[in-house]
Amino acid sequence: MLRLIQSVALCIGLLGFFTQVNAKELYVFQDAQLKAKDGKSAKVYLGVPVKVKKDMGKESKVVIHGFLDGDNLYSTKSKELLIAKLDKGFKVIKKSASQVELVGSIDNELLTENAAEIWEEHEEFYFDMCSVCHAAPQVPHHTMIEWEALFTPMVGFAKLDKEEASYLLRYIKSNASNGLVKVEH
Ligand code: HEC
Secondary structure (H helix, E strand, C coil), X not given: CHHHHHHHHHHHHHHHHHHXXXXXXXXXXXXXXXXXXXXXXXXXXXXXXXXXXXXXXXXXXXXXXXXXXXXXXECCCCCCCEEEEECCCCCCEECCCCEEEEEEEEEHXXXXXXXXXXXXXXXXXXXXXXXXXXXXXXHXXXXXHHHHHHHHHHHHHCCCCHHHXXXXXXXXXXXXXXXXXXXXX
């Protein structure tokens, strides 16, 4: 009888372990489509963290958290960083007044564990553009809102066009102290 209890306990333990492994957090490493069961989809931007609910081989069922304003999903309540754009009629799960969850499937080839790898090219461009006149500032040393103020005058200094500026600003905000990338400081 004791043995039976022991093996049941072991099974439950293992089950818990596997569920945890399954619920791991990955990052979208390029702009990707999140497809809901009903065929609606959402565009998810690179660098966005997703919780994997179920790995189905070619794709994974994932959950994305954010704050909704119309069809736009932001990483924070103050809407500094757009993380997804929903198709008309994409159904979200309400978690609180403004916080929601998106559930859908995403191609496994577009997911990675390694956040640094997503931003390699952006980082190179950042150092090219932003270490000409002074040492390039440490991106995680400021919040997203601080960066908005710091970045604006530098767009002219670094002679960035509109596309380059928004490319860099997405990198900077995503890696800011309250951005998407969780690192130890
Ligand atoms: C052409 C020269 C030049 C380039 C290129 C340049 N900066 Fe600057 N940066 C300055 C000067 C001059 C200051 C100080 C005066 C000021 O704050 O306006 C400054 C100040 C800053 C500060 C404020 C530092 C502080 O502690 O107050 C930040 C942050 C910054 N730059 C970020 C950037 C970023 C990000 C880029 C790349 C997009 C960049 N800079 C490119 C000239 C430059």
